[in-house]
Amino acid sequence: MSRIDAKFAELNAAGKKAFVSYVMAGDPDYDRSLEIVKGLPAAGVDIIELGLPFTDPMADGPTIQLAGQRALEAGMTLERTLELARAFRAEDDTTPIVLMGYYNPIYSRGVDKFLVDAKAAGIDGLIVVDLPPEEDSELCIPAQAAGLNFIRLATPTTDDKRLPTVLQNTSGFVYYVSITGITGAAEAEATDVGPEVARIKSATDLPVIVGFGINTPEKSRAIATVADGAVVGSAIVSRIGAGDSPDDVLAFVKTLSDGAHAA
Numbered sequence: 530m531s532r533i534d535a536k537f538a539e540l541n542a543a544g545k546k547a548f549v550s551y552v553m554a555g556d557p558d559y560d561r562s563l564e565i566v567k568g569l570p571a572a573g574v575d576i577i578e579l580g581l582p583f584t585d586p587m588a589d590g591p592t593i594q595l596a597g598q599r600a601l602e603a604g605m606t607l608e609r610t611l612e613l614a615r616a617f618r619a620e621d622d623t624t625p626i627v628l629m630g631y632y633n634p635i636y637s638r639g640v641d642k643f644l645v646d647a648k649a650a651g652i653d654g655l656i657v658v659d660l661p662p663e664e665d666s667e668l669c670i671p672a673q674a675a676g677l678n679f680i681r682l683a684t685p686t687t688d689d690k691r692l693p694t695v696l697q698n699t700s701g702f703v704y705y706v707s708i709t710g711i712t713g714a715a716e717a718e719a720t721d722v723g724p725e726v727a728r729i730k731s732a733t734d735l736p737v738i739v740g741f742g743i744n745t746p747e748k749s750r751a752i753a754t755v756a757d758g759a760v761v762g763s764a765i766v767s768r769i770g771a772g773d774s775p776d777d778v779l780a781f782v783k784t785l786s787d788g789a790h791a792a
Contacts, residue, residue: 532625532653533678533701536575537736537757547758548573548749548789549738550782551629553580553596554613555605556769562600565769566617568779570624573786577617578656578760581610581630588658592763595770607634607643611650618651627654627680627701632668640668644675654678654701662694669698682706683729683737685721692732702736703729705756707743723755746788753792761785 530538540547550569555562569577582600586593614626628647635643635657647655655672662669662681669679678701685708687695696703707722726737739752740760752759764785768778 531676531678531701532623533576533627535623536625537702540575540758546753546756546789546792547575547736547738548753548786549576549578549627549740549758549760550574550765550785551578551580551593551740551760551762552769553582553593553600553766554610555582555600555603556580556596556766557599557772558603559605559609559613561769561775563613563616564775565778566613567620568775569782570621572779572782573790574624574782575758575786576625576627578627578629578762579610579614579652580762581607581628581634583631583634585633586631590763592767592770596766599770607638611646611652614647614650614652622651625653626651627656627678628652629656629658631659632657635668640671644672644677648675648677652677654680656680656682656704658682662697665698673698673700678702680704685725689728692729696729696733696735699733699735702738702757703733704760705729705737705739707739707741707752719751719755722752726756743785746784749785749788750792753789759785759789 582597582605586597672679680701681695681699682704683695684706729737736757738758739756743752743759743761744764749759768781
């Protein structure tokens with residue numbers, strides 16, 4: 530059982546929904562990023578999505594694009610991202626970490642080497658947004674063989690014909706993207722999301738977590754009411770970009786996690 534599986538089993542036993550937070554590794558710099566990541570579990574975060582900085586983040590809106598630029602300008606690399614995960618793992622061996630990003634840095638490092646290094650650093654799962662299911666042999670299947678969950682995105686345009694292909698080799702959880710478009714572009718509505726989550730859950734036993742367009746405690750609670758949990762990224766990253774202190778960022782995260790956990 531992976532840390533992700535164990536976390537969902539724990540939440541399910543407690544009758545709680547999951548709160549997942551996204552932060553960009555190395556934003557605004559390595560030290561402050563590590564301080565924020567280390568503080569996320571105490572702020573109520575059940576699963577950490579750790580962004581891997583990349584020069585061409587095509588699925589991300591301006592907020593996360595700028596976070597990636599700040600991280601890259603501060604010297605963040607794939608190696609330093611794994612170093613940050615190792616530093617977190619030195620103090621926390623239970624909170625799952627999902628590395629989220631694009632395939633190019635992984636390909637450049639070499640898939641086999643990356644998987645060995647990621648597993649050793651304490652990474653539990655991958656979300657690689659530019660690798661479709663048709664390319665599962667490239668990374669998805671090797672990742673799962675290495676003991677890493679491979680988490681797939683489903684979207685409002687994933688129809689019933691496409692859904693089985695998306696779910697075929699997915700593990701850990703399904704990430705439902707609540708809106709069409711880039712991150713931070715619109716707000717998620719529980720009335721729209723609920724039927725879609727139910728449709729996906731009818732086709733899989735995996736938890737379905739909803740992200741994109743969740744930016745307040747109220748929205749976090751509303752979405753978690755109709756799903757297995759909520760993901761917040763841009764709203765947190767924007768606080769970091771505005772120069773909020775790690776303590777202030779974490780206090781904001783706590784309000785979001787409280788919302789999801791109240792569902």
